Amino acid sequence: MTMGVLIIVLFMVIPLVVGFYAAGKSQNTSDDYFIQGRGMGSVAAFFTVAATWWSAFAFLGSNASFYTEGPVYLTAFAWNILFGFLYFVVGKRVWFLGKKFNYVTPSDLLGDFYNSEKVRILVGLIVIVFTIPYLQIQLTGGAYLIEVASGGVIPFWLAALIFYVVIITYVWVGGIRAVAWTDIIYGALLFFGLLFVGFYIANVVGGPASMFSQMQESHPNHMTLPGPEGSSGYATWISLCFVTAIGAIMGPQIWLRMYSVKNGQLFNLMPFLISLVAITYIGSLFVSWTGVLVMPGVENPDQILPLMLLDYAPFVIGAIVLAGGASAAMSTANSQIHAVSTVMTKDFYQRYRNPEAPQSKLIQVGRYFLLAFSVLAYFLALFAPGLLVTVGLIAFGGTAQLIVPVIGALFWKRGTASGAMAGLIGSLVFIIAFTFIPALVSPLGLDPAMWGLAINTVLFIGVSYATAPRDQHVVDRFDKALREFRGEEGIEDIEASEPKEHIPS
Numbered sequence: 001m002t003m004g005v006l007i008i009v010l011f012m013v014i015p016l017v018v019g020f021y022a023a024g025k026s027q028n029t030s031d032d033y034f035i036q037g038r039g040m041g042s043v044a045a046f047f048t049v050a051a052t053w054w055s056a057f058a059f060l061g062s063n064a065s066f067y068t069e070g071p072v073y074l075t076a077f078a079w080n081i082l083f084g085f086l087y088f089v090v091g092k093r094v095w096f097l098g099k100k101f102n103y104v105t106p107s108d109l110l111g112d113f114y115n116s117e118k119v120r121i122l123v124g125l126i127v128i129v130f131t132i133p134y135l136q137i138q139l140t141g142g143a144y145l146i147e148v149a150s151g152g153v154i155p156f157w158l159a160a161l162i163f164y165v166v167i168i169t170y171v172w173v174g175g176i177r178a179v180a181w182t183d184i185i186y187g188a189l190l191f192f193g194l195l196f197v198g199f200y201i202a203n204v205v206g207g208p209a210s211m212f213s214q215m216q217e218s219h220p221n222h223m224t225l226p227g228p229e230g231s232s233g234y235a236t237w238i239s240l241c242f243v244t245a246i247g248a249i250m251g252p253q254i255w256l257r258m259y260s261v262k263n264g265q266l267f268n269l270m271p272f273l274i275s276l277v278a279i280t281y282i283g284s285l286f287v288s289w290t291g292v293l294v295m296p297g298v299e300n301p302d303q304i305l306p307l308m309l310l311d312y313a314p315f316v317i318g319a320i321v322l323a324g325g326a327s328a329a330m331s332t333a334n335s336q337i338h339a340v341s342t343v344m345t346k347d348f349y350q351r352y353r354n355p356e357a358p359q360s361k362l363i364q365v366g367r368y369f370l371l372a373f374s375v376l377a378y379f380l381a382l383f384a385p386g387l388l389v390t391v392g393l394i395a396f397g398g399t400a401q402l403i404v405p406v407i408g409a410l411f412w413k414r415g416t417a418s419g420a421m422a423g424l425i426g427s428l429v430f431i432i433a434f435t436f437i438p439a440l441v442s443p444l445g446l447d448p449a450m451w452g453l454a455i456n457t458v459l460f461i462g463v464s465y466a467t468a469p470r471d472q473h474v475v476d477r478f479d480k481a482l483r484e485f486r487g488e489e490g491i492e493d494i495e496a497s498e499p500k501e502h503i504p505s
């Protein structure tokens with residue numbers, strides 16, 4: 001148990017060291033603190049995107065899904081491909097426009113394109129409201145893994161507190177640079193650690209080949225859709241694929257990484273790199289289906305990985321892997337806390353409260369929001385876990401709705417602010433109603449967010465055609481910028497230029 005505590009202490013010290021080192025490289029500007037002055041290198045950018053994309057939900061949830069629902073979680077290979085494709089098609093354009101017009105948040109781009117303060121405020125509220133529940137889930141999962149890795153020496157409340165204090169400290173001093181550099185270490189550990197433990201645990205039943213053979217003989221329904229419970233068929237497969245990928249890439253933490261990248265060439269490689277990372281899920285499958293054979297009937301499937309490690313792996317290996325799982329939670333949580341504090345600082349404080357705030361003041365306010373959201377998430381983790389888990393199920397579905405006005409901004413000149421507002425509000429009302437009202441059942445077994453996307457698209461197009469076009473000057477300005485992008489004239493090294501007058505720099 002002492003060794004487990006020492007391992008955890010080591011994992012907590014690493015980001016602190018990195019954070020303070022990153023602080024020494026900072027330029028003491030808000031752009032440097034929030035988006036690293038748009039100078040993030042390709043290695044750091046890839047690892048921070050990949051590690052942010054992965055989370056405690058994936059680390060624990062993937063194992064739980066394979067354990068109880070059969071192969072439906074294998075759609076993760078498809079949603080990784082979709083995520084990488086969207087990062088290239090959408091992300092590269094967002095990056096280009098961010099440098100061109102000095103954008104920092106999702107609201108900057110969408111509010112500017114639709115020339116609407118209402119759109120700006122609605123987008124800011126959506127990314128905050130639907131990110132906080134998912135943030136709380138990361139921190140709850142990370143604290144739980146620390147508790148297990150310590151053998152119970154560190155109770156949940158203290159594990160959560162340590163988790164929060166460490167994140168607050170290194171993000172406070174180092175900003176997104178500290179987050180990205182820490183993600184390089186934790187991302188590599190997470191991906192290789194889960195693969196390693198998968199093959200290690202599979203040896204309990206004679207290795208992967210033997211495991212598949214035994215599963216085919218004793219649990220054949222576990223290897224085909226709709227799974228052993230008959231509830232995870234093609235509708236679930238499709239919903240998971242689209243909602244997860246789209247919801248993740250529209251999260252504010254990924255937007256900040258789009259804006260932060262120094263060179264656009266990384267976007268060309270991202271579909272391949274993110275698809276390659278999906279191989280890690282093989283480790284989850286091996287652990288979970290070995291668990292089906294040797295540890296059936298686990299009451300809480302989210303615990304299958306920790307339970308298998310405690311029973312079938314040396315304690316040191318188990319503690320290292322579980323600490324790696326906690327790092328998966330940390331690599332997502334740190335990004336989300338940083339992102340929501342950025343949105344609050346830039347979209348609300350600077351824009352509506354103090355447009356002339358000096359750089360030092362913006363950094364200070366960002367840090368205060370960082371602390372406030374962390375405290376909120378801590379108390380929610382302790383006192384309202386059930387409610388937040390329920391809300392967390394629609395977190396991706398909520399942020400996914402932003403893809404419609406974003407696609408409109410990037411590929412359709414005729415979109416209007418009224419269309420964007422109608423689509424977003426209509427889809428979110430549908431999602432919330434069909435999630436929380438038991439009498440309402442989503443048609444065809446699809447997730448409500450899938451129907452939300454359809455409703456969003458119809459309303460966006462219909463209301464846009466029914467309302468007056470946007471100001472021609474705004475249309476022309478964006479059309480010119482996107483033509484420059486398509487022409488790839490200086491695209492890889494374009495400097496920030498033509499900042500929009502009403503967007504504070």
